[in-house]
Amino acid sequence: MREFTYIGKRVPRSDSLPKALGSARYVGDMVLPGMLYGAILRSPHAHARILSIATSQAERLPGVRAVITGNDTLKLKYGLFPRTRDQHLLAVDRVRYMGEEVAGVAATDEDIAHEALSLIKVEYEPLPAVFDAISAMKDGAPQLHEHAAKNIAWHTAVHFGNVNEGFRQSDYVRSESFKSDFISHCQMEPYAALASWDPAGKLDVWMPNMSPFTRRRALSNLLGIPTHLIRVHHCNIGGAFGGRSDVFPAEFVAAILSRKAGRPVRIVYTRQESLANTRMMHAAIFDIKIGIKRDGTIMARDTRVILEGGAYLSSGIMACTSPSTLDEGLYRSPNFKYEGFRIYTNKTPCSMHRNHPMNLGMGTDMVLDMLAEDIGMDPKEIRLRNAIRANETLPSSSVVTSCGLSDSIEKAAEMSGWKQKWGKLPRGKGIGMGSGVCISGFPLGMRLGSSAFVKLNEDGTASVLSGIVDNGQGNESMMVQITADELGVRMEDVVLVNGDTELTPQDPGTYSMTATSVSANAVRLAAQDARQQILDIASGMLEAPSQDLDLRDRKVLVSGSPGKAIPLEDVVRLSFLKGTPILGRGTYMPKPHSVNGWADWGTNKINGQHGPTYTFGTAVAEVEVDEETGKVKVTGFHLATDVGFAINPMAVEGQMESFAVMLLGQMFLEKHDWDEKGKLITGSLAGYKIPTALDAPAITSHIVESHDPDGPYGGKDAGISGTGGVMGAIANAIYDAVGVRIKGLPVTPEDILKALRQGKGKG
């Protein structure tokens, strides 16, 4: 590979300065001429029929410019797939969770808007509600949606080989059950939307989101106007973590209010609304059964998952199906069965959460450790024996093109001093291991691929146009790095225009780590197209074949003859004069490697390629458990992650380490509670605790590079994949320390004490 100035180097991000200086604007900061302030009236019932809504009093309040209800909408339901549309973004006849959107108001200031809400009179007929998945699946349980018998919103069933036969052939079989709770993504930016509907018919929208093009498509359906009349603008985004995928009522309501009032309308959610009325991660019950031979070889795996997802499906399909996709991609099993149920309850709708489900990963890693103990094998060895390897075809026929899993296991062990520590630490101290896997881009997102433009300015600087968005992971900077190196200019010479449906070419959005494997490839191709155009013109100027030319330091150089060089600026100026300005164009559409083409979760088509490529990693955790208090202190993380190639190692490490700390919250702190009426009582950052930098243990990180054949420069992801192994690592470390197995999350000191008292624990 060519020697680069930025690609593969630890470079400061191009977007960090305005954010560090506080000059970066978020949607909540924006104002437009004549802008109104919007607010949303929410349901006080967990489940109810709406009998009537009276808005006239609110409309009469001075300063109120528009009041809307479901009757101002087309009454279409929103959902990720035509067959899963189940949510009115403004309630029409019924509400299914407390806080559901019932009416919207736009006024000249926020106080008036909220006063107007209090003047809207809604008549409800309360309906029986259900607040847990098991009850919801029982006969006679209150049913949330006509189409979903027993409140089963989605069901995924996968069976490869013959698991019964596999378990018969096994020498040891373990079957365990695990529980995990609802958690919030807790993006630091409160959710906000700004909509400006020009009377001439053009709708401009700003909101933090993971895929402007997907939003545009959905809004076009819901509002009944063609996509090109909707412009989803680029925004700075204060975090997403999988929770910014859906169209939310905020932008839908703001748009309709704007159309009615004839003025721009901005809605900024309170922290309570951001927690209770956007998305959560599913609560889950995992039943995991694994059988192995005496030598540690896995013979069969049978997993059953019940996901409680709240009132609407959202991206529940991915949450319900991805466990099987990821599970088969981590520890090899000739016989593989998976069943997932996604259940409706009268609570906040749940969506994906990062590379969901780390909690299933934890269970799998724990069962694997139990089996290793049964046969007296080092947990590291049992993982190596069963670890998926490069060019392996999975049961679903999905092909793993590059794989650094085994390397990551070895590296994490080496970094942590596993050999000296595991099983040898004094009581109260422990070490544990867990691995993780993810896909880079999921079949759905691939539908339209990604494209980019690169245009050179007359002074040799460049603009890149890409549809990519940046949720904080460094995507924008990555595009600038790549363009700068391909053109031989400085990063500060490159301006990125991105994530705007009107200005930039199509991009799938930053779901499932597509940014590197798909979007960055498009930018690379566009930059290389521009590069070639430059070299072709320069070859005439330098009287040298273009293949002998190189671009560096804003110069075109002739390889081998150091003296011979011309400024890039001169080449670009000539290109204009010749009437052939440098305009690069690039498109990348990944090809499925499976003989069955792409899998399609939306239709339950499991046979096929589940993602362009897979990423892996292993985490080792070290803990100290205080047997007096039950308090667990994580004293160290050792992370080794296969990202193919690190385009910016600093950004990759940032992802690995921040995700590891985020998972500490899921492991020990984060949990939502509702009262018996279905009211969320943890709707603030006082009631809902998340880890801070102070909770972070010492972390050592290592990047495994497996050089993906399709990825840009071999890259495929920015390191969250394998970091998911952190939770299994902690759980196994706790067992190593005090002989207690964690089976419910979050785990509290009380849980530990209780388990110890029940006589469990190392003896």
Add this chain to the structure above:
Amino acid sequence: MREFTYIGKRVPRSDSLPKALGSARYVGDMVLPGMLYGAILRSPHAHARILSIATSQAERLPGVRAVITGNDTLKLKYGLFPRTRDQHLLAVDRVRYMGEEVAGVAATDEDIAHEALSLIKVEYEPLPAVFDAISAMKDGAPQLHEHAAKNIAWHTAVHFGNVNEGFRQSDYVRSESFKSDFISHCQMEPYAALASWDPAGKLDVWMPNMSPFTRRRALSNLLGIPTHLIRVHHCNIGGAFGGRSDVFPAEFVAAILSRKAGRPVRIVYTRQESLANTRMMHAAIFDIKIGIKRDGTIMARDTRVILEGGAYLSSGIMACTSPSTLDEGLYRSPNFKYEGFRIYTNKTPCSMHRNHPMNLGMGTDMVLDMLAEDIGMDPKEIRLRNAIRANETLPSSSVVTSCGLSDSIEKAAEMSGWKQKWGKLPRGKGIGMGSGVCISGFPLGMRLGSSAFVKLNEDGTASVLSGIVDNGQGNESMMVQITADELGVRMEDVVLVNGDTELTPQDPGTYSMTATSVSANAVRLAAQDARQQILDIASGMLEAPSQDLDLRDRKVLVSGSPGKAIPLEDVVRLSFLKGTPILGRGTYMPKPHSVNGWADWGTNKINGQHGPTYTFGTAVAEVEVDEETGKVKVTGFHLATDVGFAINPMAVEGQMESFAVMLLGQMFLEKHDWDEKGKLITGSLAGYKIPTALDAPAITSHIVESHDPDGPYGGKDAGISGTGGVMGAIANAIYDAVGVRIKGLPVTPEDILKALRQGKGKG
């Protein structure tokens, strides 16, 4: 030529609805988060040295966030060419006209900003000033700029053939002198600028301007930051007429205030400032000498022009040189001499004004009529005899590739009933003829050509990215028309993104009618590139060679087999799935047809091609003169203009008719006056009168189509060119009515009465 749905048809403009509804936003409407209000302190002296500026009191006023003077700038001078940089956009040591910019203030509201101005103490040493061109050229006159002896800012000298010999060979020679006054462009939008300088170093600017890319270049020099860190945004523009070419102090001051205050700053000029402190059209003295043979053939022309241009050069070079360029392109002369002087005086700087100089055209048309009278020839015949024709090479070696001048003379005569009316109307009524010429694009503007992108959305709609701006003439709609027809979609299916230096490819700007001949060609090529990509994919789907395919009604059709067709949407979706989305790219750089390549006014290189192509036209005016009051009433205009091909006849007629009415103002109403101290006393629309719709006479318009070989679909301009003949036509009509020759503009009833009293006039 292919049959089109929109091109060549009378279609409503794509940009008219928001403007009609009042929802279109102009810079003065814009707000940004934390925006401050800027104001400018102006010189109370016509000419003075600045001894000191004390700002501390203003800085202490609560609400004031920044105060700047010339010391906060790099003290670089602005000018269109490196060698003509003469203006500090914020005075450094000296002011040269009353109202020149001395300091800037940014505050939390406009009142505070203006109060702060009153607290800035400036110490001046007044200098002698000069207020007319003739005095300014005298020895010992106050000198405005060190580099310009006798205050001659620019001098153009052109001599082809031998005029003395030519006059010797002539049977009749006439030599006359004409005067015309300062006039304002009077754009309805007051000038405004909004600048937001991010602490991280990025500068965003909004202002009504004719060329974002030229502004960006100039601002980058003046502010000392690279071009790509400056983004000039698209704006709606409330008129330009040649008066929005320069960088103005508004954006320069707003930018520096924004950098200092760390917040966006908006400056909106008052009407007084828009009139007194932007640009005016030069006052001029024209000496015109023409010699002809007895048969009416022109043998020699000698023209001398003195342009009074105020304190700074601005686009005075074009104003000084273009008369020769245009003159040689209208009435043929083997011997041609032209001399132009552009003079500094202590008044408002002057720039181009539409296809300046119509007033010279008027003089030429009048002298030609006098000569026709001398030889007893119909003015129409003498024009036809000397009219430039297609494929003619002009004295400067510039080639006229298409020419409808003779046709326009014939047509205007026919429309007006010239044969029956000229010389035959009762006393007090008269008819007259005048012709005009213009270039489409001037050599300078061509430097970088124009490029465009066309991208197809998944639903078969399209976005066009073009650098073009629209000053009101319909450029934006033209790009949409062309794209829609090339792609076979509806105009409402096309979204235009234009005139933004960060988003769109390079464009020269809408100087000298480049929009059609250059920019529209780039959009045509980009759309045709996209079209070809569509046809190539469709040819596989329809199993027909792409050359047999056509695009219409959002379908791809097979010529000859009506049944065979597929929706465009399907082709576009497939293009995405194949990983080859439709991304069209087009660049147009006109080629000079002259053997000497491009002329270059900036270096006085006159030999060469003066514009990609020439446009022509003829106007006939009918008048009634009241000999009691001296009042002249224009009763009718008959306009015939060669635009090559009318892409939107409605837009072309709009240009022809509005310009004809605008020239009524120049002819009869518009005039600026200064007091003896150099203060503009006509700085309001009360004091400075312009014609309104009520002043418009009956107008009949005819579009002559000469089908330019290089122009898009044969088009080259939108009809202002020949309309310049209106003034000569009116003047000649007045002579036909009452035998009086107008030699000074504007002409008042008093002038007419005076001339009549001096015994002149038909008898």
